[in-house]
Amino acid sequence: DQQVKQNSPSLSVQEGRISILNCDYTNSMFDYFLWYKKYPAEGPTFLISISSIKDKNEDGRFTVFLNKSAKHLSLHIVPSQPGDSAVYFCAASPIYNQGGKLIFGQGTELSVKP
Amino acid sequence: DTGVSQNPRHKITKRGQNVTFRCDPISEHNRLYWYRQTLGQGPEFLTYFQNEAQLEKSRLLSDRFSAERPKGSFSTLEIQRTEQGDSAMYLCASSLGSPRGLGYTFGSGTRLTVV
Numbered sequence: 001d002q003q004v005k006q007n008s009p010s011l012s013v014q015e016g017r018i019s020i021l022n023c024d025y026t027n028s029m030f031d032y033f034l035w036y037k038k039y040p041a042e043g044p045t046f047l048i049s050i051s052s053i054k055d056k057n058e059d060g061r062f063t064v065f066l067n068k069s070a071k072h073l074s075l076h077i078v079p080s081q082p083g084d085s086a087v088y089f090c091a092a093s094p095i096y097n098q099g100g101k102l103i104f105g106q107g108t109e110l111s112v113k114p
Numbered sequence: 115d116t117g118v119s120q121n122p123r124h125k126i127t128k129r130g131q132n133v134t135f136r137c138d139p140i141s142e143h144n145r146l147y148w149y150r151q152t153l154g155q156g157p158e159f160l161t162y163f164q165n166e167a168q169l170e171k172s173r174l175l176s177d178r179f180s181a182e183r184p185k186g187s188f189s190t191l192e193i194q195r196t197e198q199g200d201s202a203m204y205l206c207a208s209s210l211g212s213p214r215g216l217g218y219t220f221g222s223g224t225r226l227t228v229v
Contacts, residue, residue, distance in 0.1 A: 100213045101170065102157075107156050
């Protein structure tokens with residue numbers, strides 16, 4: 001039962017353009033949503049998060065949007081750079097879990113071409 | 115402090131053998147997490163410790179798996195009688211307190227291949 005889904009395994013974008021990575025979730029019992037970036041042979045690195053009471057959070061070139069009615073969040077990267085090429089995971093933090101457990105999506109591999 | 119350290123980086127073992135992985139968290143972090151990642155999937159939660167206490171275990175953590183964190187410092191994850199389905203990347207992460215929206219710091223992982 002996949003509670004957090006990333007339906008696009010890959011995305012290719014031209015340098016300088018916008019990258020939009022999408023994530024859907026299936027229940028409303030999450031209080032935070034997070035995005036992680038992963039380079040090959042490295043562990044995931046925390047990128048940005050959003051509280052479930054917000055609909056937008058911005059940090060430099062990265063903006064996360066949350067649409068609670070659609071149970072959908074997206075990560076926008078503007079402008080995209082070749083160094084952004086990586087696998088991006090969205091993750092959700094269950095409200096009922098105080099331990100810090102995260103539920104991850106399957107990941108989307110972003111390729112930014114010069 | 116150089117972050118979360120995991121050893122070994124790679125492990126190849128024959129089916130039926132036991133393996134043990136080690137994780138050294140960031141020194142001041144009191145919480146430590148183990149995740150497993152298989153090809154094409156995101157990390158899946160296995161277990162977590164607060165200091166030396168193991169407070170939650172996933173259903174994924176079968177009887178063949180055991181994790182310890184003696185003295186609340188480093189942690190070990192042991193898999194007994196390995197099976198081919200255990201082949202995966204095993205990731206360790208740590209945090210200071212409950213991470214909520216702050217995320218936690220992952221190590222580079224141990225890639226296990228069972229042949």
